[in-house]
Amino acid sequence: MSHLEEKTLHTEKVFTGKMISLQVEDVELPNGNVSKREIIKHPGxxxxxxxxxxxxxxxxxxxxxxxxxxxxxxxxxxxxxxxxxxxxxxxxxxxxxxxxxxxxxxxxxFYTSPGFADEIxxxxxxxxxxxxxxxxxxxxxxxxxxxxxxxxxxxxxxxxxxxxxxxxxxxxxxxxxxxxxxx
The missing domain is CATH 3.90.79.10 (Nucleoside Triphosphate Pyrophosphohydrolase)
Structure with a gap:
């Protein structure tokens, strides 16, 4: 595990559409704090x-x-x-x-927007x-x-x-x- 990796604690699927889905994840940050990530899933x-x-x-x-x-x-x-x-x-x-x-x-x-989407x-x-x-x-x-x-x-x-x-x-x-x- 990288010292920069964020550990997923919980995932909530918010929306599933024809092309994309949106999920909100609670993640543990490298410093131990917890944060939220809004992630768009795309098939590529x-x-x-x-x-x-x-x-x-x-x-x-x-x-x-x-x-x-x-x-x-x-x-x-x-x-x-x-x-x-x-x-x-x-x-x-x-x-x-x-x-x-x-x-x-x-x-x-290449990834289009890796800050919030996994589209390649x-x-x-x-x-x-x-x-x-x-x-x-x-x-x-x-x-x-x-x-x-x-x-x-x-x-x-x-x-x-x-x-x-x-x-x-x-x-x-x-x-x-x-x-x-x-x-």
Missing amino acids: AVAILALTDDDKIVMVEQYRKALEKTIIEIPAGKLEHGEAPETCAKRELEEETGYACKKMEWLIS VHLYIAEGLEKKENAASLDEDEFVNLMEITLEEAQAYLKEQRIYDAKTAYAVQFLQLQKALKK
């Missing part, structure tokens, strides 16, 4: 940095109710129970964009895109505009806060770094 997600043959980034523009605004993002989605991240990434790419890919490679996984995002890069004629469709409550943009456009959208989420910003920065290293 994938995000896909999909690149066309002419080096454009496939993005979706989507309204995000939590933000009360529309933002531009890389395709992403929630893992289904027991689903492998790469399988989910291929499914989400097809559902959100209509594309399948010849090559998909895992880049990195698995980021993949997809290349060799092919538009599918009978592609899987969006979820019934999902509405997106498909976009294909250059890295330069993505960087401008970051400055304009049209791209405003961590997974997409991370993906754009990854591409920018790759481009800089190739010089």
